[in-house]
Amino acid sequence: MRWGRKVKQQRERLEEVEAALAEEKERERRVDAVASRIETSRHRNHFGEAIETAMGKRRHA
Known part of the structure; x- marks a missing residue:
């Protein structure tokens, strides 16, 4: 009886x-997805600012 109970407890813990x-793996996957979106957004924003700066310089030049 004791062995059966111990095995059952170990199985439940496992x-x-x-x-x-x-759950941790799913959480990490979501965090990675959000970090990827943030990085993509940052890259796009930087690229967009570079285009606006270039266009602004052309307009005033």
Whole structure:
């Protein structure tokens, strides 16, 4: 009986750890996606500012 209970507890702990690991992996995937979007936005904004600066200089030149 004791062995059965111990095995059951270990199996339950293992399932809890696997569930927590899956949640952490999903959280990391979402964070990576957001970081990627931020980086893309920053790049676009920088590029857009460079175009506006160039066009502004052309207008006034």
